[in-house]
Amino acid sequence: MAYYKFNVYSLILLFALCCPAPGTAQTDAEEDDFKLARNLFRDAGDYATAAALFADFIRNYPASPQLAEARLMLSRAYRQNGRCDLAVPAYEQFYIEHADHLSTADARRERAACLSQQGQFLPAARAFEEVQRRFSASEFAASALLDAAANYNQGQDLRQAIAAYGRLLADYATSPQVHSARYRLARLRFAAGRAEEAQQLLSQIIATEPAPPEAPSALLLGGRIDLFLGNRKAAETRFKSLEKRFPSAAQTDSAYLHRANHLYGLRLFSQAGDAYQKAFDKIGNATLKESALLGLADARRQSQQTREALDHYERLIAGLEPGHPAYLKARLGQAIALGQAGQFALAVGMFQGLIQIDGTPEAKDALRELGVLYKRRGDHSRSITWYRRYLQETDTASDAVRSDLAELYGSTGYYEEAIALYRELASGQGEVAAKAQFGLAQVFEESSQPRAALREYIAYLELFPAGLQSEAVRERIEYLRQFTVMNQADLNRALQKAWIDELSGTPRQLAQLYVARVLFEHHDFEAAAKSFEHYAAAYSNDHHSSEAQYFLAESLLKLARQRQLEAQPASADSLRALALQEYRILAAQPAEATSDNSWTQRAQIRLIETQAESGPDSLRLLTLEKGFAAFVVEAVEGQSPQLGQALLQLGDARRRLAAIDSTRLDGAAEAYRQLRRLTPDSPLVPQALLGAGLYHAQKGQYQAAADSLERLLGDYPDNPLTAQVLFELGHIRLAQDRPQEAIARLQELRWGYPAFPKRRAAQELLGDTYFQLGEFAGAIELYLPLVTGATTTDDGGRILRRIAQAHHRLGRHNEALAAYRQVLTDGADAGLDSIYFAQAVLQLQLGQEDEAFRLFQQVGKEFASGDLAVEASTRAGHIAFVRERYKQAQQIYQPLLKHSEDPLVHGQAVLALFRLKRLEEGRKAGKKFTKRFKEATEWSQRFQLEEGQYYLRAGNYKKALEAFQKIKEGEWADDGAFQVATTLWKQNKAAPSEEGAARALEAISRFVQENPTSPHAADAYLRLGDYQYSLHNYLQAAGAYKRVLDAPQVARDSAQDAVWKLLKSYQGAHEYEAAHQVVNQLLRQYPEHPKTVDAQLELGIILKDKGHYPQAIEQFDELLSQQLLEANSASEARFYIGESYQNMGEYRKAIEAYYKVSYHGAEGFSQWITSADFQRARCHQSLGEHATAITVYERIVRREGGQSPQGEMAQEQIVALRRSLGNRN
Secondary structure, three states, rough: HHHHHHHHHHHHHHHHOOOOHHHHHHHHHHHHHHHHHHHHEEEEOOOHHHHHHHHHHHHHHHOOOHHHHHHHHHHHHHHHHOOHHHHHHHHHHHHOOOOOOHHHHHHHHHHHHHHHHHHOOHHHHHHHHHHHHHHHOOOOOOHHHHHHHHHHOOOOHHHHHEEEEEEEEOOOOOOOHHHHHHHHHHHHHHHHOOHHHHHHHHHHHHOOOOOOOOOHHHHHHHHHHHHOOHHHHHHHHHHHHHHHHOOOOOOHHHHHHHHHHHEEEEEEHHHHHHHHHHHHHHHOHHHHHHHHHHHHHHHHHHHOHHHHHHHHHHHHHOOOOOOOOHHHHHHHHHHHHHHHOOOHHHHHHHHHHHHHHOOOOHHHHHHHEEEEEEHOOHHHHHHHHHHHHHHOOOOOHHHHHHHHHHHHHHHHHOOOHHHHHHHHHHHHOHHHHHHHHHHHHHHHHHOHHHHHHHHHHHHHHOOOEEOOOOOHHHHHHHHHHOOOOOOOHHHHHHHHHHHHHHHOOOOHHHHHHHHHHHHHHOOOOHHHHHHHHHHHOOOOOOOHHHHHHHHHHHHHHHHHHHHHHHHHHHHHHHHHHHHHHHHHHHHOOOOOOOOHHHHHHHHHHHHHHHHOOOOOHHHHHHHHHHHHHHHHHHHHHOOOOHHHHHHHHHHHHHHHHHOOOHHHHHHHHHHHHHHHHHOOOOOOOOHHHHHHHHHHHHHHHHHHHHHHHHHHHHHHHOOOOHHHHHHHHHHHHHOOOHHHHHHHHHHHHHHHHHOOOOOHHHHHHHHHHHHOOOOHHHHHHHHHHHHOOOOOOOOOHHHHHHHHHHHHOOOOOOHHHHHHHHEEEEEEOHHHHHHHHHHHHHHOOOHHHHHHHHHHHHHHHHOOOOOOHHHHHHHHHHHHOOOOOHHHHHHHHHHHOOOOHHHHHHHHHHHHHOOOOOOOHHHHHHHHHHOOOOOOOOHHHHHHHHHHHHHHHHHHHHHHHHHHHHHOOOHHHHHHHHHHHHHHHHHHHOEEEEEEEHHHHHHHHHHHHHOOOOOOHHHHHHHHHHHHHOOOOHHHHHHHHHHHHHOOOOOHHHHHHHHHHHHHHHHHHOHHHHHHHHHHHHHHHHOOOHHHHHHHHHHHHHHHOOHHHHHHHHHHHHHHHOOOOHHHHHHHHHHHHHHHHHHOOOOOHHHHHHHHHEEEHHOOOOOHHHHHHHHHHHHHOOOOOHHHHHHHHHHHHHOOOOOHHHHHHHHHHHHHHHHHHHHHH
16 A cells, blocks of 8 residues: 555656646746847837737736836837827836836826827826925935926916926025026016016026036026116027127027018118028028028018029028928018019019919918019909909908008998998007098098097097107198088088079179188188188279188188198299288278278288297297287277277287296287277187286286186186187196196096197096006006007107006006106117116016126116116115125125215225125124214124124123123113124033033023014024923923014014924823814914925814814814825825724725825835834724734734834734634634
């Protein structure tokens, strides 16, 4: 039997040795399959086949040790094959199933890159952020955050992009990626309209040594921003620095082009051409060189240097292939230039050729340019055809094209089309709208609709009070009102009546006189002149002949003005001469020669007026005074009906002459009084009242002036003088310091009389009034129409400066800066130092200290002899000092010391020496200061304080104490006492001893008792709290931290530090209710606290410790769902969720929560995983699942080691559980 058994066992052993086990055969096949797939991936680059083989491998060998590698390479094969849709889930499966694999981080990064390639930018950004959070200490963490920001940007979530860049700059300040982050963030800031912040970021890149790769791009972008801001000088400085530091960089070539493009955009074509020529000569890059040549050709064409432009186009085209991006642009420019050169047929042929190339921008532009070409040739019909075709082909046609088309419609009689297009354009804003409004009125005028034309011209003045065409509009309004037959039907009826009257028996001469009068009243002065001339010649002895001769002269004078408005100066002069001749003939007639002497006197008055029109104002006024004074003498004796007119003219002449000879002013008043006394019913009385009011104003008698003008408005409400009276009342009320009444009158003028010639001046005066009253928003509203759109020149930028100042007063600093920039862009050359100074002040208030410093420096250097130079240099020095650039501050202060009497300048210059560690120089300068400023004793204490701080920084505690102890009284005494305590504290920290600690503690305690309101009290209490906390005296520490929060001058960072430590103190003392109140206070009052997320975590812990488990779980879940917690804190939160469920007796949920600690917590501290496993095992024990509990404990032993404290504890539990299980069995 034994023998039999031996043979059986031998046979079994032999079988085992001779026949390979099934598992061994599978391993060889498995290895071959894996190597085949891997070789196809790595060596052959056949990613599609490799992916298929890896997928088969994963299905066939689910337990293979190569499974993780196969899943990773499958993901990469999908990605390399362009199948990111398959790669993304594959990567995700890999790092979930193989969380401990070394390539987990790479897989996450590659998955994020795949999402980005798919255009899923926001998920990609969040994936890159997850990489950074999980591997925050890795070498690729900064790059991941950079990629996250870039994807947020591409996904249009700019807020998150900016936040990601900000985190990178804050958390990875030493990473090479910070320069790229700064550059990209600068571009975002610039795009968001925050140019100064962008410049600050770029300046940090530029100032870095050695220069990072982003430095050339930073210089280029900085120069472009300067150009955008209108600061061409600063841009040139940056571009020159770029050229000098990086002569061979591509950005240097780009800078040449940007200079030229900027000038071209400003329509400074001649300068742009020179800049393009320089760019072409300097640039090495072939593509940019072609762009420079194209720009050069375009600029020469625009500046009418057509022959040179054509040469450049030919040169460029000769070197380009037809498919080159610049080829069609060059052809288009060449065609335009040929049209300018008069080579019409060639130009048209070239345009037609471009039109045939469908789908290109140049084809559409050729349609437009054909319209321009035919318009220039006067072929408006064809021009309209091409313009209309252009508008049909493009959705982005400029308003300028539509404006040209509307003009063509009007010139060719297509009035309805012109009106419709002009109305559409006029509904917008700016120059195009103003031009369209003017064109609309012109079309109505050309289409014989004078009333509609007048309405639209007046609307122009209402909408664009300072428009470029405002003077032309006023002339058209005058023309329509004074020289246009507004109602032809009424005129025709009146003429028909005259003919009927003549047929009915009315004498022929009376009918003819009636016709002449009607023509004159309806403003048909040419026909009226002929009628009056005929009457005067035919009926020279008639008693109406003088009237006819007078109105003949009047008609001729009106016609002279009409011809002047029609741009016929020769005709106007001839007609005026004829009118004067008629006046002279009539004025020379003796009284007995005419039955009605009034027409002779009227002629005499008109002769005086017209003869005085030429010459300077003073001579003209003297001529008027002399002529009317003589006329008045005769008129008073003869009781002439023209006396009132003569007195008014005499009064006006004398009042105006009073500006150079005040003795004439009373004579003016007398003339006005005579008019009102001698001719009380004259229609000229309102004008006399106006003159009297202006007389009183010139005398400084503002109340009398106002009374006279207010009486005029009350007694004569519909008088044509109303607008002038309102204007003058506005000035008078302001002189009386009654601005609200001035505003009421000026607003009435503004809205009621848009055609008033001085309406713009009235609106400007209104704006000034609002500004002086501090109603800056109202002032801006009034000023803006005077400087925006198609406006007349703002003399010296005065209004724009006022707008900037108003925005500044309203705290709208960015708008104020924009207004100042506009002043510079408009080319203001006076008061530049004040503009730069104001900009610097604004930028300082915006926290843009670098730019403010640069501008203050610029004012101090470039305007050294100006009034603001010293103040600007002083402020630049102060900025440098505050920013702890003491060497720079010292250099700026030094030249100021000779002449400045400002103790702050001298004092901070001394402090700068101390802080530069130039002790002896500081002492000497301090002594000089004390001699010069004997009353400024507080500075001596500051110098003593600085000396002590110098020794304290050097670790010389003995000398530091000696220096601080000398500051015993005065403004800086509490600083001295605080520094004594600080020195003792640091001395004990450097060499700890019980005696030293006692001295330091006593000094701090004494300080807070004696100086409870000191700015340093909060810091002192903070140190006391830290001391008590270190001794685990949590309640005493809490008391000190509370005193910090109650301190009168606590800095926000100190308060934030104190409230956090107060929370930790209450938690240490197990005062959970108090801790709960403090954490709520922290989250409510300090939302930007750096430990906000930690506080939210602590809130959950407090809720747990108070037994509020559901609320605690909800708090922890919220933090985890928002992914606010870092790896270790996330593990902690999950652990406390498990603990809360465990305390509630919900062991299954507790087990799940504890399991998530190890599942998600690979990047957290291992203590949380081990602690979670212990508690998970105990939950299984509570559920009676002892075998499972043993398995968990065994896992702890394997991970921690059997000799570790945790391993030993786990082994004890295993032994106890096995014993328990054995007892049961």
